[in-house]
Amino acid sequence: MNLRNKRLNDDLFYKIREDVLTHWSTGKDVDLKEAMDYMSKVPDEKNFSVQLKKAKDSGITLVQPRAGVALVDEHIELLNYLQDEGGADLLPSTIDSYTRQNRYNECQTGIDESIKENRSLLNGFPVVNHGVYNCRKVLENVKRPVQARHGTPDARLLTEIIHAGGWTSNEGGGISYNIPYAKSVSLEKTLYDWQYCDRLAGIYEENGIKINREPFGPLTGTLVPPSISNAVAIIEGLLAAEQGVKNLTLGYGQCGSLLQDIAAIKALTNQAEEYFEKYDYDVELTTVFHQWMGGFPEDESKAFSVISWGSVAASFAGATKVIVKTPHEALGIPTKEANVQGIKATKQIINLTKYQSIPLFSELDQEIEMIKRETKCIIDKVFEVGMGDLAQGVVKAFEMGILDIPFAPSKFNHGKILPARDNYGAVRYLDFGNIPADKEVKDYHKKLLEERGVFEKRDVSFDMVIDDIFAVSKGILIGRPE
């Protein structure tokens, strides 16, 4: 394995492919030629890229839930319920955690027990075990595009199966589906494996079939400063584009400060476009805003408000789609009814705010510029340590802590940065670790946190971080001392 940010050549790709398709018995049903035929008949209403482009052009924010259960018919029923009762614009298939770890045997146990107990014992849809034809069955029995949402470090077989199955979008990336989801999988491996997934999307594109790719924006979902998640999103976008991906949705997880959230999405769109242009990639770019991804309040009324607040930010930020939480979030995988409640609440806010906007006032503009400046500093350094090669750069950058994701489980993550909220609720760097930033930026963050310290009459310290982690689940935004 010689990791380079270069398009995988056909020989290599098809050699790897031969092996990948043997990882589980359903791999043998994937026939690329036949899959292209099938895909070319998927109507526009069920094509992710087409629907996203339409939404982007008309300035609308689409609504997408997360959902997946162990068995095919139950999964179809679930998706139809979300689509018909909730009015979901885009459909998910959230994949279970065993599949994510390529433990297909355990999936099989889960499927068998789910059949026996007549309830889903898996936390998602075990797509590899179900295989190509069941993916098609799912797609053919719904009215909207379907996307796989997972968290799989090695998603190569999964990707083969879902696309051959007619699903036109795949979430993930070599960084975003490794560092927050794995403990000891190397970045070389996941970057390489995701090049495969991206390349497969590229091959479909070269055959005239539109496939949407979506790096996972929120990472650990817990107080991630916008410049970190934007840097990762743009880098994964560039890596995907190199493999021939043409339709990209870059993501961001709500921080909770309206101003910062709007700024982050605007900075992301703007800066990603700059980089695509700079590196000469022709990409159709859209954005996804994730409602609050950290710990939720248990109380459902409060959860509804967290959902609404995320919808407000998504709408005013002008995200192309919003990923919906549910009133059950703090407790467990939502029932389909709870999922529909989340969708309805979200749509209501989107509909109320659809034609409203907040202009680019100067504080907002300043926040955008600050995020872009921090992000650029990180991305440039990644290129630098990779000696111009972005893939190599990412590996080195994580080693050195130039890229560092707060609270991530991976041992390849530096784990030195600490985020905390400033006195107005925006997420700032309490400790930059080795994240590169110029002195002015560092002073800026320091000043903001000290302001909070003065207000709270306490030192700027790790206590703030802990209090902030618990804050939203306790019904507040900033973890003030009690």
Next chain:
Amino acid sequence: MNLRNKRLNDDLFYKIREDVLTHWSTGKDVDLKEAMDYMSKVPDEKNFSVQLKKAKDSGITLVQPRAGVALVDEHIELLNYLQDEGGADLLPSTIDSYTRQNRYNECQTGIDESIKENRSLLNGFPVVNHGVYNCRKVLENVKRPVQARHGTPDARLLTEIIHAGGWTSNEGGGISYNIPYAKSVSLEKTLYDWQYCDRLAGIYEENGIKINREPFGPLTGTLVPPSISNAVAIIEGLLAAEQGVKNLTLGYGQCGSLLQDIAAIKALTNQAEEYFEKYDYDVELTTVFHQWMGGFPEDESKAFSVISWGSVAASFAGATKVIVKTPHEALGIPTKEANVQGIKATKQIINLTKYQSIPLFSELDQEIEMIKRETKCIIDKVFEVGMGDLAQGVVKAFEMGILDIPFAPSKFNHGKILPARDNYGAVRYLDFGNIPADKEVKDYHKKLLEERGVFEKRDVSFDMVIDDIFAVSKGILIGRPE
């Protein structure tokens, strides 16, 4: 009755009072001297004015529900539930509709049947029938200030009873509790009767007891343009101040456009202060923001979002308190559980947004100036037709349609103005009726509505008004053609 905007003199006041206290048997228990004694012992935590001032000074938005049932003990239980479970900062006692019409006999039937059937058959707390001692019982059994919220054209006896009962705030006014609530009660009568209520508050103030007064801001709750409700609020504020009221909370009902809602509250505060200064009244001013007062969606998830959206606007507008709706709004008087859900959802948004703010960007500033300009035009004209007397001016202004409240039931309302939303969701004048406005203002509204007409490919007409009336209950803001 000689209606003038002049402080009622003592002779007249006490003469009227003698009669008022005979309107129902409980009137005899009101002893002003003893009431003052009682009031002077009500602690600060239970004084409305004190709590509002505190909130204003610390820039916090307090949360208050609406609630009331037929029987005293049940009412106490209800309020405690809202206070302890919901965390309500201020408590209401919503009065039933028979009391509002002074039909105390029917109240008695309602009370009797409620006892028999062991469920509340009245839509509120029949405070006059329950009398002074029961008011005190309520106050003594809760931890927060209590306010009467009603809609009573002639609230003189009610006002005597609640204040003697230790309740430190009274909602209402000669316009706002007549035009939206009555069909054929003259304005002379209600203005005169509310002078009495205001005067009584003034007398308490002169004896060192703080009483808060709150004109009812939202009026019919249905597409009321901000300049109309602000004009009425300021006028009722001036009328109250003349009678010696020192602590005023002016209100506004959410229109649904964030920009317009923030602008309306800011315009209201600012302009009310200008008028109080101009007429030399020394008033402690606070504001109340009412979550959406028009038709609600039946679906509870959607209702939650309407509640949240109102909370967002209240918080960013910087209102001193917000009045809460519930997920049951479209269907019927909420259970106490539903009421708590509304409070919790609201508090969650208030807590999430507490330290956030939206600066005064130029579009917002322009909206504020426009509202103030329209409002001033109306108020000045009211003074003019009243030949300098505000009370006389109000009567004439309604006759002439200078003041005109959309969809109001009163036959003394002109009923000629028509409101509709512009293409961005703000409520504008589709027809000014006789509302005074300069040409530039009229052209401005016309242009905005024509823009919507073009967008919707239809003429600006009454159809828009109807569609807008139903819009929010259908889950949208602007009633676009289907």
Next chain:
Amino acid sequence: MNNTIVLGVIGADCHAVGNKILDHAFSKAGFNVVNIGVLSSQEEFIDAAVETDAKAILVSSLYGHGEIDCKGLKDKCIEAGLENVILYAGGNLVVGKQDFEKVEKRFKDMGFDRVYAPGTSPAESISDLKDDLNFNIGTMAV
């Protein structure tokens, strides 16, 4: 052909918006609407119906006291010789969120011909009333 109907909001109820909408919608659908408005007593409904020879009385109640306020209306109609006049009720007829089927039954027992759940669109009741009165759409001025 007489297609007069009486419209109003009963009792101490001041909710005026739905009433104005119903007036507009039934008028537009060709009915001759006699609207007695909000805060109307049973007697006012009956007097208006007698005076105008109305074919139907549409009672709104929004504020929760509908059950108390509507009691005995049918009897008074019969007394006044209006036994054949069609009686509809709609709005938020009872206090609180209740099972609508039970509410419907209670109002039908009180003599109402049709009962409408909260937020029913005017189109529904217009079409019902046309059926009940055997009005052919073609014969109506629109």
Next chain:
Amino acid sequence: MNNTIVLGVIGADCHAVGNKILDHAFSKAGFNVVNIGVLSSQEEFIDAAVETDAKAILVSSLYGHGEIDCKGLKDKCIEAGLENVILYAGGNLVVGKQDFEKVEKRFKDMGFDRVYAPGTSPAESISDLKDDLNFNIGTMAV
């Protein structure tokens, strides 16, 4: 006095935030925390406990497969000579929003000494563990 505890997230579960918080909180409360982190197998828990002579094993499961993942852990503990090691479980132990009492019972039947509902604050389990281990606060380094 030995106050070593083993902390980890079982199965294919990657939820790391709660684990880091527990590490911090138990360490601060004076425990010697051996944190094996996320994605840990039953064997890893047992090996760590044997190696460090731990007094308690605190198993987190957030992602919904807790029931499957924890099956048999107690037996393996006994096999490894850890029959006296205290077993706690916490997090979001099962798929979906379920009645906690039932969940608690199921996990107790599996041999866990204490079971914690979603979102329980660290303070609660720290105080429980001090009781269970008869640790006197005074004897602990803070």
